[in-house]
Amino acid sequence: MKEEREAFRESQDIIKKLADEPPYPDEHGKVIRLNRRFVLLDVSYIPFDVLYGIDELFGPVSKTILFRIGRRWGDEIYARYESFGFGREDCLKLSAAGAWYCGWGIVTFELGAESSRARIYNSFEVESMVVRKGISDENSCHLFPGVISGIYSRFLGKECSIHEEKCAARGDGYCELVATPGIDLT
């Protein structure tokens, strides 16, 4: 598995080749990145307040809802790179580079025969939870595992179950997710 610094350099190199982009925000008050409009949100609000806002109304299903949102995002992120004509390995590298570029953290993927892994250094989701709740005695990630599930499911052509083996929100140095393929999507 790549170390944080190496993964950062690789992502930086990929993005440099893709686009020469203006400073943000532009004269129209828009942050444009990779031909799309982005907004900057304080991580002390997002996703913490989304999770707890839904939790107030619907209870623990809020975690599943957040996962499902992430799942859609991961699927769309990977599909977008695919639509540009990139191959499978490149789509994975671009997904990691995009995560770095948008300030989500530093992501590295490792493919295995039985299962594959994703490691996330400095996850914004972890920071959101830790800033508001402090270090936890349980895993706090739901959105990011959903994103990784969407990416790996597209990459492998099979629905993947995701298990978070390590989580920085409970004091680990990073989050590590294990994706195990299940239902065939093809």
Ligand SMILES: [Zn+2]
């Ligand atoms: Zn985590």
